[in-house]
Amino acid sequence: MPLSDLHSLPEDLYSADAVREIDRYVIDEKGVDGFDLMQAAAAxxxxxxxxxxxxxxxxxxxxxxxxNGGDGYLLAAAARRHGLNVSCIAVAPVGKLSGDARLAWQKAKQDGVDIVACDGIGADGLDALFVSANLIVDAMLGTGVSGAPREPFAEMIRRCASARKPVVAVDLPSGLNATTGAAAGDVIRADLTVTFIGLKAGLFTGHGPEACGEICFESLTTAQWQEGxxxxxxxxxxDWASESAMVPRRPVTAHKGHFGHILVVAGDRGFGGAGILAAEAASRAGAGLVTLATRPEYVAPALARCPSVMVQGLIHGSELPALLDAADVVVCGPGIGRGPWGQQMLQQVVASGKPRVLDADALNLMASRVAVKDDDHILTPHPGEAARLLDCEVAEIEVDRVKAADRLRQVFGGTVLLKGAGTVIASGNEVPRIVDGSNPGMATGGMGDVLSGIIGALYGQLGNPLHATTTGACLHLAAANLASRNKGFMGLLPGDVIDAVPGVLAEIERKRCSLQTPESGT
Structure with missing residues (x-):
């Protein structure tokens, strides 16, 4: 998404019902003509x-x-008036049009737009239209539609996919749930989505990031009435632009004790890399001290990879309390397994009462053995782990990710980060957060270990679980995006993201210095 448009997007995300109510309020209570709004949307x-x-x-x-169809007819009329070659397919019979949508159809007819009925042109005619098109505009299904698209809409969505032409979605891609980001069936994959009145939450999580492409927002002059x-x-x-302000400044008198001692408990046999990644990520994200508690055989590899980390090899959970006493924040779970070693470690971490970040097998053990509710912990499940914690299917998590994150928060307390495209963060009575953006290169083992280390480091520095989680999630994505510029997506590794973290943080420090340093001659 271009930076200019990213910064122009509002922060508030609404349900489809809420956006429709804002639209109704503007028309019925404030006297704005509905057809004028439709014309503004099309323009x-x-x-x-x-x-x-x-x-x-x-x-x-x-x-x-x-x-939504009315917007499409008026857009076609505008294109025709500007001398462009444009045709419309009436996917829904025009006899079903009423109100402003029918006025829009009439306007398009008056302006000479070629409109053909989907049910009257036949397969060969449809083939010819899609083949000859250079760009497709999706104005089929609006925010009022839920569930899988029915025919002939489903066929039109499939034709858009097979045509391999650029697609512009009007308000939202057809087939996408505007509230949840779920897609129960076929869904448009747009290159550009222009959305109106209020940003819909479903554009930014679940299938939304893939379906929408670049997102542009037009309030249509209704922003002044949203609160009312x-x-x-x-x-x-x-996003990182909004959350980077939370990164703590470092005074000249700073020392390592100011930025937290993070204990990473991770790495049972066969999973030693998980602990090493989490510990190194914590170091790169600014932790003052980092200790890694892992299996003895991983001490040497950890020190070779990251000698600034203090590494302790543990055989039994009874050895952990001394390390817990010295820690400010504990990161537990990456690679601990579900066997006796991992169980002992998690029990000691929970019993300590220390602020903690629980990830990976710590969450799987919570689902089966060590369930605990705590206001100070941070849970970072992917959808599979979330499903185990809530004893449901992954599909139930993905059908409404915001609701799933909130359910986890209600059951287990604390702050919950539900991973995936459009990461969702729920905490206390706060409005849930959705991270704007995704990176397909992060779909590889070890990325979650890096995230838990980054969040743990920021928890130690900020002391606030919600701020640590939101800032950490956005820093993690920003570092992955930076690393992808050179590594691409397919070859991106967790270590590449760790290596990119200092560059992202350095840019924030440079900006702060430039704001504080007077320009030459002033």
Whole structure:
């Protein structure tokens, strides 16, 4: 997503019902004409379209029956008035159009737009339209639709995928749940999504990041009335630009005791790398001291990889309390396994009462043996671990990720980070956060170990579990994005992300210095 558009996006994310209520309030209570709003929406999509594709060639607009379809007809009319080659497919019969959507269809007809009925053109005719199109506009299904798209919408979505042409989605990609980001069936994969009135939470989590492409927002002058509508955001969008301010400044008089002693308890036999990655990540993320408690055979490899980490080889859980006493924050779980060694370690960590980050097998053990509720811990499950914690199927987690994260928070307390595209963070009575962005290169073993180390380090420095989690998640993604510039996605490794963390943090420090240093001659 271009930086300029990223920074222009609001933070508040709404449910589909809330956005519809804001729309209703603006029209019914504030007297804004609904057709004027529809015209403004269509004009905004057209502007964004020609900005992205100055010479779009032949445009094919797929129109549904509701206001989303009305937006499409008006966009086609605008394209026609500007001399562009544009056609519309009425995916829903025009006889079903009513109100503003019907006015929009009439406007398109008056302006000379070629409109063909989906059920009257036949397969060969559809083939010809999709083949000849250079760009497709999806204006089929709006925010009021849930569940899998029915025919003929499902067929049109499949045709968009097989056509391999750029796609612009009007308000949201058809087939995507605007509230949850779930996709129960076929879903449009857009290159550009122009959304209106309020940002929908589903655009930023679940299937949203993949389905939407670049996201642009147009308030259509309704922002002044959002508060008056009484609608409460479902979640808040966060990114590194917003969260980097939480990174603590380092005074000239700083010493290692100011930035936390992090104890990483990780690495049973066969999983020694997990602890090493978490400990090194904690060091790179600014922890004052890092101790790694692992199996004795991993002491030498850990010291060779990261000699700044203090490494202790432990055979039994009874050896851990002395290390726990010296720690400010504990990271427990990466590679501890589910056997006796891991069970002993987790029991000691929980019994200590220390602030902690629990990940990986610590969560699996919690699901089966050591369930605990605590306001100070941070849990970082992926969907599979979340499903085990809640004793449900992964599909139930993914169907509503915000709700799943909140359920975990209610059951286990503390702060919960649910991994995946559009990471969700729930904590206390705070509005849930959704991390804006994703990186497919992070889909490899060990990335979660790096995340737990980064969050642990920030917990030790900030002392606030929610701030440590939000800042850590955004730093983790920013470092992965930086590393991907040279490594790409397929070859990205957890160590590459660790190596990129200092570069991301250094940029923040440079910006702070430039703000504090007077310009020459002033």
């Amino acid at each position: 905004s999509v057209f502007r964004r379209l020609v900005r992205r594709w100055p010479e779009p060639g032949r445009i094919l607009v797929l129109c549904g029956a509701g206001n 509508s009484g609608q409460i955001p479902l979640a808040r969008r966060i």
